[in-house]
Amino acid sequence: MILKQSGSRGFRAYTSKHLDELLKRAGLGEEDRLRIRAVATVLPFRTNAYVVDELIDWSAVPDDPIYRLVFPQADMLPAHDVERLADLLRNGASTAEINAAAHEVRMRLNPHPAGQLNLNVPRIGAEPVQGMQHKYPETVLFFPKQGQTCHAYCTYCFRWAQFVGEADLKIASDDIGQLIAYLREHPEVNSVLFTGGDPMIMGEPVLRRYIEPLLELEQLDSIRIGTKSLAYWPQRFVTDPDADATLRLFEEVVKAGKNLAFMAHFSHPREMEAATLQQAVRRILDTGAVIRTQAPLIRGINDDAKTWATMWRRQHRMGMVPYYMFVERDTGPQDYFAVPLARGYEIFRDAYASVSGLCRTVRGPSMSATPGKVCVDGITEVAGQRVFVLHLIQARDPELVGRPFFARYDPRATWLTDLRPAFADRFPFETEVQPARLSA
Template sequence: MPHRVRFVKDLEEIPLSVEERERLLRVSEKFPFFCTSHYLRLINFNDPSDPLRRVVVPDEGELEPWGRVDPSNEANYTVMEGVQHKYDSTVLVLASNKCAGLCRYCFRKRLFLTDEKREERLRDVKALVEYLRGHPEVTNVILSGGDALMLSTSRLRELISEVAKVPHVRFIRLGTRILSYWPERILNDPELLEVLKKYSLPERRIYVVTHFDHPREITPEAVRACHLLFKAGVQILNQCPMISGVNDDPGVLAELFRQLASMGVSPYYVFQCRPTVGNKPYAVPIERGYQIFETARGRVSGVAKRARFVMSHAMGKIEIVAMTREHVIFKFHRAARNQDTGKVLVYRRNPQAYWLDDYTELVEEIPLLDERPI
């Protein structure tokens, strides 16, 4: 790539005590550690509970038996290598199998696991385009991974230009964590900005869906990179999971929403941490998460409170919409089966629930009030 960053993959290169490093080596043997020098400089290693440290430094709790390798059953929706088609209008492409850093709570860490690393990325662009042309219901394509912006600029140009030729694809999304881990990827590559400017048009936009977890990740470099993306005609959204010890605090989450809005970045989704293998120390129970989320939203203006609190379940994107003294209420924000979209699920509360499957007492299931065509 035409710009340089130092990738750190050895725990010995970060300031840990000898005893702590030895303990954490057991974790990194199963769940690898890697990060950029840019992000490591943001961490206060004198603070064991520093939130950015929590993001990238291994935790012994990751070895606790918990979760599944593919908790959202992405394999069920994989239609060809590196391509998923879960929602009728959206195709998700695992364009890359690389990231600039491995978030400890990654839901797709099957791509990086030492003992069962999987190769799922797209290789055949022509086959992707043929699939899209054969599915006129598809209006948008997500290039993700891994991280879409870990691709070379020439590979991105190839992917975007070929997808853009499909007439019924109205917009393209690029899923990336680069703005947090490596904003220089954007700052130092004018060719990338030219590619984005060429294909982000008034009638067919490119969206960058970025991932800031904590206000301290929004560095001056990240702000400048966002500004350049806006100048290239790109729209920017932010999504992040709620992570224990990182942003499970109403004040932190509210400040994240404020900073994003002040930059012109729309808060988009806050995700329930997926029950992926190794994720137990990072997960927040759903009901506590909902209280944190709503408290944070209550502290910001409308522009900053556009995020939704959702979980990416195998059945669809399910929004946590309300809670009473006895019940928690979910709604299918988008369902894998179209007839389920908009359906409301009312469950008896379970403060220990981390995923929809942990709720056992369904009180009521309410479809859209009028299922006749509108």
């Protein structure tokens, strides 16, 4: 279906230079706004008019979930770091001083979890390939250079380091030829995931330049696009000037015999209420693409079973496929957003139990950790010991996929590294006992 489209995108972005004025909408005082601006010197801030005007309920700020999803909060960072940065802003410190202090804080926030800068880097010969990751045998991730931003940034984003303007923290490439060469050298790869940032920030001509060459590769079964654009700018697929051209590109991928998987991030049911969003979903599905949905479990935003069940049922009704509930990663303001694994499992179980089998395509809660995607399957008692039951959905070592293992129950644990093995001296993916456990 071809729609009459406007001559321009109509997209208006808001960045940190607009933050103070936007915060005044929430009725925050000068000192509170200063502390939030201090956090924004460390963590990235970007939103847009659609999110601000259509999704946020300003009468419910600061508790509104979409507001918390995109606006920094003063307690996202340690209090002493916030005070130090606020003092620099208050006293008119130079940009260099502020940047240096912000960099120092960032380096304590694990900016690249799961070994992204060293463990996943592919090579052609002896040379590392920039802008790519190859963690699992069958899947390569590619980070298009022009896609290293988003329509709006999520405050929980585990790729926040891509957006803070530090070149050493960025993963990106515009060399599609190098990607093709790498894939030809690795016939075991059957899926390419475009990620970022958000690839859908790119216009159709640029997106086509990356996707079209892949259609000639027989080895590829699927092309995936990881994106939050449906939630944050559904106009991209309805009224933007290149919306129709983008959808034609999607059709070409499907006609070439590839599965086009649109990996859509929805963090809260409100993101799926707008008529424009519903129209965008229909138009994407009409191309033959599959929309799979995923999001992390985020404290204060979606940490209850009813919210997830509502999302999954609504996604199913719209023709989307619930795919993953993730555990908030061990990076950035994790302490602010993290939900204990035990509580996360309860939320997943209760939501899963309240939806039909057609929604139970979803998996989780899953940790995208260094060894792979570790799923919490349950909490039970074995041989008189309370334990977590876990398995690897994906693994660097394919031999470990699907094999159950156990960890001692810990109600405070929020990540894999907080857990200790049960009935063994190490986890299956560990080659030796970790030093911290020798004295346990």
